[in-house]
Amino acid sequence: MLRQIHHILAFVCAVHAAAAREINFEALFGPHVSDDTEIASAGSDNFSSVLSHHWTLWKAPKFQGAIKPATEADVQKIVKLATKNNISFLATNNGHGTNTKYGITPVDLNINLRNLNSVAVDGKKNTVTIGGGTVLGEVTEKIYAAGKELPTGNAVCVGMVGxxxxxxxxxxxxxxxxxxxxxxSVRLVTWTGDVITVSKKRNADLFWAIKGAGANFGIITEATYELYDHTNHGQVLYNRYTFPASANRSIFELMATYDGDNLPAPMSYIPQIRFNRETNLPEILLLIVYFGSKEQAQPHIDKVLALKPVAATLNYGPQPPMFEFLSVGLCSTDYRNHFHVGTKRTDPATYEEIFGDMVEFYKAHPGYNGVVILQRESTRYALSRPVHESVYPWRDIGTFALMLNRWDPTTVSDADLESIADTVMGKIQKTSGFKTRHVYINYDYGTETLAEIYGAKNLNRLSKLKGEWDPHxxxxxxNPIPLLGKVKASSYGRFVENGRADDLRK
Ligand SMILES: Cc1cc2nc3c(=O)[nH]c(=O)nc-3n(C[C@H](O)[C@H](O)[C@H](O)COP(=O)(O)OP(=O)(O)OC[C@H]3O[C@@H](n4cnc5c(N)ncnc54)[C@H](O)[C@@H]3O)c2cc1C
Structure with a gap:
């Protein structure tokens, strides 16, 4: 009887709470923001145009309302009002965050930053300042035209600040x-709605934390970067080779020869396991990018040609079209998710085995079109940086192993995907050269521990800064950083005050 009363009370409270959370966003924010700021509640006609884009249809975040600020001052007012009225919010740019928690935890308000979209190159200072709502493709085009370059990601659709x-x-x-x-440096709107500058000289501790855990401390309205002169006069080689399944082992063996410091700094070696649904055959694509002359790249190209590709697309030219080329298949929106683990060692036998696992999966699931990508970049420059400059913990990752799933949800289930991802990622981890999982936060899935994301040694310092800059x-x-002293054992892993973090799932 008591239990029944408890249930009835809980239900009444929930209904009451849900009703209490019905927020009139237009009325609350409208009078305080600039005329160009767009506001919409879920269900209204313009909601989808105010809401941020999201990269996948699978588990997309759900919001009660969305707001698209036009200026930094609008962002400040929105944060202030949201905080005052206890409205939860998530600021997004182009919605390429891979973490599934975004789609699981309900949030009241989406702050869509896409209108803070600007790129200003300062040729004299050799810098570029971008707005917090700019995407990668918009940045690379403009800086290239100014004779400069900046290390970015590869997909033109990804938010540059994110x-x-x-x-x-x-x-x-x-x-x-x-x-x-x-x-x-960045300009950051804090939870109080104030704007601060964060750089090596101003709020230096926070600058350390922003470089690797930046989503935890505020909304960045502007970011300034150092620029570099064009490498190889702005010309880059980017070739894609297609191989039959039989060549897979030799491609991984060639990859292993580049382990450690053996991959030239200007080169990327990126094999991709896939299934060609037109020929009904598995195949392997190999992308070679070289920021140097054709002559410099040739010894490496010769090794690839010796493996007898059956087709090739050869390119040599300016950088912006290369980014478009690298983005093919990455920037469209359908059912997708993403699994990842970092490695520093290539074990050809393991990769050959997972090639076999994938082929079985492709054959058993005609509605599946995922790929396994091994993004091998040189670690030379990253490892030469003093580690204390940023919280980013995994400069020793040489290969970012990714499983980018795409599927027809009527024929492939979430359980099928999890099962093949566990198999593939588990095998890669075992021979990765790392005892514990090294997970690049931007490729996370959402079930990793904080130690796997931020590095155990950084957790205490991060937690202290969280208390200082985002106490609520x-x-x-x-990947929320817990506040020091308020940390309990949770599914993210145990986080204890002496700086050690133990994964409870192990
Ligand atoms: C198809 C695809 C390709 C990718 N390719 C690469 C790649 O080549 N290299 C690479 O390193 N990564 C890559 N990523 C990962 C990508 O860098 C991260 O997912 C990044 O967080 C995406 O930023 P976003 O603004 O598009 O995403 P969002 O979902 O909008 O934001 C992601 C997180 O960043 C925060 N955020 C975004 N903008 C701001 C801001 N202005 N101020 C404060 N917080 C902000 C959000 O609050 C959120 O927590 C890729 C991801 C996908 C899905």
């Missing part, structure tokens, strides 16, 4: 390091 504050890994990682290595946990919904 990418930077997690790391920023791409085909220029070998020559210039991570995107966050080029970051000079307004930011960082993907």
């Amino acid at each position: 990418l930077t504050i997690g790391g920023g890994v791409g085909v220029q990682t070998g020559t210039h390091g991570l995107t966050l290595d080029a970051l000079l 946990n307004k930011f960082g919904r993907g």
